[in-house]
Amino acid sequence: MQIQYKPKRTWLATIFQVEILQGMALTLRRLFSKPITRQYPEEKPRIKTGFRGQHALVRDPQTDLTKFVGCMRCAMVCPSRCIRIRSHKAKEPGSPRLIDDYRIDALRCVYCGYCEEVCPVNAIVLTEVFEYAAYDRQSIFFNMEQLLTNWDRFAAQMDQPVADYVNPFWRPRGLAEHTLPVGKRIPVTPEWSGEQQVVGRLWRQHQTGQADKGEIDV
Amino acid sequence: MHIVILLAEIIVLFALVMLHVAYATYFERKIIGHMQVRLGPMRVGWHGLLQPIADGIKSFFKEDIIPSGADRPTFVAAPIICLVAMLTSLAVLPFAKGWVLADINIGLLFIFAMSSLASYGVVLAGWASNSKFSFLGGLRSMAQVISYEIAMGLSLVGVMLLSGSLNLSRIVEAQGNSILGMYLLPQCLGFFVFFISMLAETNRVPFDLPEAETELVSGYCTEYSGMRYAIFFMAEYIGMMVMASIGTICFLGGWNGPFAVPFFPPLWFILKIYLFLFLFIWIRATLPRYRYDQLMDLGWKLLIPLALGNLVLTACLKAILG
Numbered sequence: 001m002q003i004q005y006k007p008k009r010t011w012l013a014t015i016f017q018v019e020i021l022q023g024m025a026l027t028l029r030r031l032f033s034k035p036i037t038r039q040y041p042e043e044k045p046r047i048k049t050g051f052r053g054q055h056a057l058v059r060d061p062q063t064d065l066t067k068f069v070g071c072m073r074c075a076m077v078c079p080s081r082c083i084r085i086r087s088h089k090a091k092e093p094g095s096p097r098l099i100d101d102y103r104i105d106a107l108r109c110v111y112c113g114y115c116e117e118v119c120p121v122n123a124i125v126l127t128e129v130f131e132y133a134a135y136d137r138q139s140i141f142f143n144m145e146q147l148l149t150n151w152d153r154f155a156a157q158m159d160q161p162v163a164d165y166v167n168p169f170w171r172p173r174g175l176a177e178h179t180l181p182v183g184k185r186i187p188v189t190p191e192w193s194g195e196q197q198v199v200g201r202l203w204r205q206h207q208t209g210q211a212d213k214g215e216i217d218v
Numbered sequence: 219m220h221i222v223i224l225l226a227e228i229i230v231l232f233a234l235v236m237l238h239v240a241y242a243t244y245f246e247r248k249i250i251g252h253m254q255v256r257l258g259p260m261r262v263g264w265h266g267l268l269q270p271i272a273d274g275i276k277s278f279f280k281e282d283i284i285p286s287g288a289d290r291p292t293f294v295a296a297p298i299i300c301l302v303a304m305l306t307s308l309a310v311l312p313f314a315k316g317w318v319l320a321d322i323n324i325g326l327l328f329i330f331a332m333s334s335l336a337s338y339g340v341v342l343a344g345w346a347s348n349s350k351f352s353f354l355g356g357l358r359s360m361a362q363v364i365s366y367e368i369a370m371g372l373s374l375v376g377v378m379l380l381s382g383s384l385n386l387s388r389i390v391e392a393q394g395n396s397i398l399g400m401y402l403l404p405q406c407l408g409f410f411v412f413f414i415s416m417l418a419e420t421n422r423v424p425f426d427l428p429e430a431e432t433e434l435v436s437g438y439c440t441e442y443s444g445m446r447y448a449i450f451f452m453a454e455y456i457g458m459m460v461m462a463s464i465g466t467i468c469f470l471g472g473w474n475g476p477f478a479v480p481f482f483p484p485l486w487f488i489l490k491i492y493l494f495l496f497l498f499i500w501i502r503a504t505l506p507r508y509r510y511d512q513l514m515d516l517g518w519k520l521l522i523p524l525a526l527g528n529l530v531l532t533a534c535l536k537a538i539l540g
Contacts, residue, residue: 024504039260
């Protein structure tokens, strides 16, 4: 392996401290560059697809209740164990499972999005809402009513019809169509599913490639 | 009557300098912010213009804590020593022709004395706080003062030789009002040494070892809070201003400029001071801190021989040419 050292300083460079002067020139150039600060409450950040924010339970337009079926997968998969579910079933055979309560402790949540990925009926979603700080803990321990209200609030500020909303996490990535439950065979944007999915370094290359073609202004 | 006028002048100068100190912090935060591609203070007032006032009010109403193990009288006295020493040296600065509170003949010497006295405040603060961080900060300050005062004094002896005076107004007059008259060119070595020791004297980056916040929390002022802490900062900023004035007076031709300003003679002086302050801030935004032994090396092995060489050279040239 060849190690490339910096060339040794000449005596002239030592006397005039060229490296310090280079540094000073750099900071001076930065002084006249445009700051990247976003003045937050006035200027909101642009939320990109796949943002994982406040939790919500999707309100089913038919029943006006949650789509939740009580399969408990979300509670099982949750790495921080912040989902608590209580449900019961009536004695008669064939009766549906009834949900007593569904709680999410948002203070413990790590926003991994596993719950929405695993849910077979797309009942739970991490919405794009991120401003929900509160002064008391009680309003961040979401119970079922709060989670439904969260959805209503999110739906109210959506610019498309609620029925058309698809969270990209509802379709787990890298799985073949036939392996998915029926509810999860939904179309998402191509870059989120399978082969075209680009993340990290590939995403940046993808972006600059598109910028070169003039399709996206970065 | 004379005393009343003098008092009024002192009050005006004090108020202006305090205003300057307040806005120097703003200036610094803004410039460093933009150099780091941030915005700096933006919230209080238009573009954060009232930020220094908000800071001042805040530090007035903060709780004043004195650690129980601290040496109380020394702890209380230390910031005051710093501030008083720095404020006193303002008295001999000539802001323009005749715009000086005390036109004494040992002006330069007086300023040296006062700036060394100010570092006593730092040392005492480190000693009195009964905290390891403060103590180390105080020790470092002491070592730093010893290594830099000498180089600084020697670097200015060249200026004394050329002008033949210690009186600051006369030093300015000796330089005349042309660019060539400035001592910056004949004393470029002296200016180099002076500039570096000026950074060390005012405890600024890259020589901010006494309050190295990455190693010593806040160095000598770790245990200080509220107004006393603010006083240390006032002293630091006034110190910067005094040192910038000395640099302006001794090397950049003081209040002389390309043309005389009719109603506000100190304009050039103030512009030059702000040039120095910008340099201070610019350096702070760029350079990392020197290591302790590197600082000693630089002081004893480079700056003092350089200053001595400059002194001998100046004296010889003056004897041959003049």
